[in-house]
Every structure is written in C-alpha cells, then in structure tokens.
Amino acid sequence: MTTMTPAVLPALTVAVALLASQADAQATTERRTDASAVIQEAQRLLESERTTTRAQHAEAWKLTERDWERYETLMEGPRGIWSPDIDPITALGVEARSAEERRRYAELLVEVERERTERELAFQRAYDEAWQRLYPDEMPVDEFTLRPRNAFHFSDEGALQARLTVYVAVEECERCDSTVSELMAQGAQMDIFVLDSDGDDAVIRDWASRVGVPADRVRARDITLNHGQPDPERGIAAGSLPQVYPR
Numbered sequence: 320m321t322t323m324t325p326a327v328l329p330a331l332t333v334a335v336a337l338l339a340s341q342a343d344a345q346a347t348t349e350r351r352t353d354a355s356a357v358i359q360e361a362q363r364l365l366e367s368e369r370t371t372t373r374a375q376h377a378e379a380w381k382l383t384e385r386d387w388e389r390y391e392t393l394m395e396g397p398r399g400i401w402s403p404d405i406d407p408i409t410a411l412g413v414e415a416r417s418a419e420e421r422r423r424y425a426e427l428l429v430e431v432e433r434e435r436t437e438r439e440l441a442f443q444r445a446y447d448e449a450w451q452r453l454y455p456d457e458m459p460v461d462e463f464t465l466r467p468r469n470a471f472h473f474s475d476e477g478a479l480q481a482r483l484t485v486y487v488a489v490e491e492c493e494r495c496d497s498t499v500s501e502l503m504a505q506g507a508q509m510d511i512f513v514l515d516s517d518g519d520d521a522v523i524r525d526w527a528s529r530v531g532v533p534a535d536r537v538r539a540r541d542i543t544l545n546h547g548q549p550d551p552e553r554g555i556a557a558g559s560l561p562q563v564y565p566r
Contacts, residue, residue, distance in 0.1 A: 483509040486562040489526045495561040512547025
C-alpha cells in the first residue's frame, strides 16, 4: 500500500478543484449556449409568425407587405391617436407621400368598398326574402341597429345615392310625423331612428302605420325603421326632434 506524503495531498486537492471548476464552467457555458439557442429560435418563430400575419392582413386589404408595414408605423404615431379606428387603405391615402400614391390608394379603396357593398347587398336581399317568407304581413324593423348605416347606399343598379338619417319620437312630436310625411312625399331614401320605442318593434310598426310609411318601401330598403337612442353630444334628444341629417 502506497502512502501519500503530506505535500502531495494539497496539490491533488487543488487539481481536483481545478478540474471541477473547469467542468462547472463548461456546463455553464453549454447551458448558456442552449438558452441562447432557445431564445434565438423563439425570436425566429415569433418574427416568422409576425411576417405571416402581416402578409395575411395585407392580402385581405389588397395591399403589399410594405404597405402594411407603413400602415403599422403610421398607427404608432399621431394618426393612430387622431383616427384609431381608421382602415388601412384610408390611413395610407390620407398620409400619402405623393399625388400618385394618393390616387392609387383612392382607387384601391373604391374597389374594396364596392366589393364589400356587393356582398352586403347580396345578404340584404337574402334577408329581405327570408323576412317575406317568414313574416309576409309585417314591416321589418332593424332592431339590431342603434346607429346610422354607411354614408352611402348602392342600389341594385349600382348607382350611388345619398341617404338621410332621421331621428324621431313616437309620443308628443307632431313635427316628427309631418317631417317624415314630407320627406316620403319627396321620395327621399332614409333611415328612421325612433328614440322612444324602448326596444319594442310593435311601437315602431304602429307609428309607421299611423304616419303612412309604405310597407313596400320598407321592404325595398328605401326606408328603414330602427330603434334609436339619444345622443346629447350631437343634440339628439327628446326635446329637439325631429333631427334630419344628410348622409
């Protein structure tokens, strides 16, 4: 049996400690390398997902990815505060950097809006046909609508016509009745909002019958009957009716 001298023991201890330290350092380096690789892969996947999402959004609006990147940049600045709900094409058009760019976005918006309108008209016709099948003796009331429709209406022939938004009350408002009657006599297309209907379709139908709103014009959507609500900020309240706004 070999006996180590006292001088050898400290040297051996130091060697073992050094080896252990090197092993720990290597393991730490490997862990850091692994963690860095994981982070880089996560960042790559996130960027890939962002790129895919950006491409999908751009395609949905008929824009290029570069267009969409500029739109995102614009919405991070003052435009995003001024117009938080603005659509991408309008935002790009308003902030266009040249007359040619502005014209391009204007034409693109016309194309997109027309396609949207055609889809909505197709569904509206299906809705009207369904109403006629299910409730042929009743006027349709748009109970799901509490605010005016779009500013413009495409007829089936594709003509762009301005509409009127009319706010009325059923009770104690003779001027409401006479105003609506006069507008109907002029052939105006309008969306009528009744502020005191309390969500009751029968209240609106009774009022429409009393005023003489033609059922065929309601079915044709020349006139729509809607539940409305006061809007004091715009001066729309029971004591200030009727209110008529060109669309």
